[in-house]
Amino acid sequence: MDLSAIVADIAAEMADAPDRGRPADYIPPLAAVDPNRFGMAVIEADGTCHLAGDAEESFSIQSVSKVFALTLALGAVGDQLWKRVGREPSGSAFNSIVQLESEHGIPRNPFINAGAIVVADILLGRYEPREALGELLRFVRAAAGEDGIFIDENVAKAEQDTGFRNLALASYMRAFGNLHHDPHVTLGVYFHQCALAMSCRQLALAGRYLAAGGVNPTTGRNVVSAQRARRINALMLTCGHYDGSGEFAFRVGLPGKSGVGGGILAIAPGIASIAVWSPGLNERGNSQLGTVALERLVQRTGWSVF
Numbered sequence: 001m002d003l004s005a006i007v008a009d010i011a012a013e014m015a016d017a018p019d020r021g022r023p024a025d026y027i028p029p030l031a032a033v034d035p036n037r038f039g040m041a042v043i044e045a046d047g048t049c050h051l052a053g054d055a056e057e058s059f060s061i062q063s064v065s066k067v068f069a070l071t072l073a074l075g076a077v078g079d080q081l082w083k084r085v086g087r088e089p090s091g092s093a094f095n096s097i098v099q100l101e102s103e104h105g106i107p108r109n110p111f112i113n114a115g116a117i118v119v120a121d122i123l124l125g126r127y128e129p130r131e132a133l134g135e136l137l138r139f140v141r142a143a144a145g146e147d148g149i150f151i152d153e154n155v156a157k158a159e160q161d162t163g164f165r166n167l168a169l170a171s172y173m174r175a176f177g178n179l180h181h182d183p184h185v186t187l188g189v190y191f192h193q194c195a196l197a198m199s200c201r202q203l204a205l206a207g208r209y210l211a212a213g214g215v216n217p218t219t220g221r222n223v224v225s226a227q228r229a230r231r232i233n234a235l236m237l238t239c240g241h242y243d244g245s246g247e248f249a250f251r252v253g254l255p256g257k258s259g260v261g262g263g264i265l266a267i268a269p270g271i272a273s274i275a276v277w278s279p280g281l282n283e284r285g286n287s288q289l290g291t292v293a294l295e296r297l298v299q300r301t302g303w304s305v306f
């Protein structure tokens with residue numbers, strides 16, 4: 001199988017795709033990104049890297065960061081985390097508030113916004129706000145084996161100025177006692193986490209521990225146990241695309257986490273870590289062409305977990 005040719009072919013096909021979706025417009029800097037960008041990076045278990053299109057271009061990883069924040073929070077408090085966050089798909093939009101009322105302020109899973117805000121709050125139980133972001137940056141840089149990963153202050157500021165739904169979610173959970181810090185402080189961490197800027201290559205590098213049974217292949221050290229890596233992958237498969245998770249499992253069949261910046265991290269356990277980026281989103285807020293590209297990759301490689 002000529003993986004480099006497969007990845008190059010998919011990028012060429014995506015360049016011509018007529019239906020590219022629409023970039024997120026509720027965070028102003030994301031609305032300004034050129035919808036014609038497309039990047040893809042596939043890193044095999046042995047470290048072989050296949051890049052195509054704009055794979056070296058930095059973009060806002062947004063909700064893909066929820067995978068790294070969850071890993072860090074599980075490392076800090078272990079399975080206690082699950083007292084404050086569930087593990088079920090929500091079947092609702094990523095920013096929905098409705099289930100919180102009947103479910104006592106406990107978000108369905110750590111990948112919807114409410115769940116990720118609780119995860120940020122859990123990090124604040126261990127670290128000061130700046131320290132929490134420093135730890136997150138250190139974690140992602142170490143996982144990728146690269147220092148050139150940063151937080152885009154402009155994007156974080158834009159979310160702080162416009163993130164009223166997130167403020168509602170955080171305040172509502174605080175009223176239920178499931179947020180332990182000032183909602184503005186917790187959201188400061190959450191917004192900066194979402195503003196992590198990475199390229200497809202860096203994102204695929206950072207995801208390798210999930211494809212390699214919890215081990216960072218560069219250092220040979222365990223980032224998480226094999227069991228925890230399996231469980232994070234399970235959550236990505238069932239909850240990583242919000243109310244589009246079933247559709248993503250049906251079409252792609254890999255654990256995946258999307259972000260409204262148009263990025264998706266997908267994991268073929270034991271085989272490869274994959275990142276795609278195309279800023280246009282479908283109606284569920286997941287990258288339109290990113291999903292098509294992953295669907296084609298899996299069709300041509302047979303990498304579905306099913």
Ligand code: DON
Pocket residue numbers: 061062063064094095113159166191194258259260261284285286
């Ligand atoms: O909180 C928000 O709305 C954004 N920072 C992240 C949302 C997101 O990426 C959802 N993904 N599809």
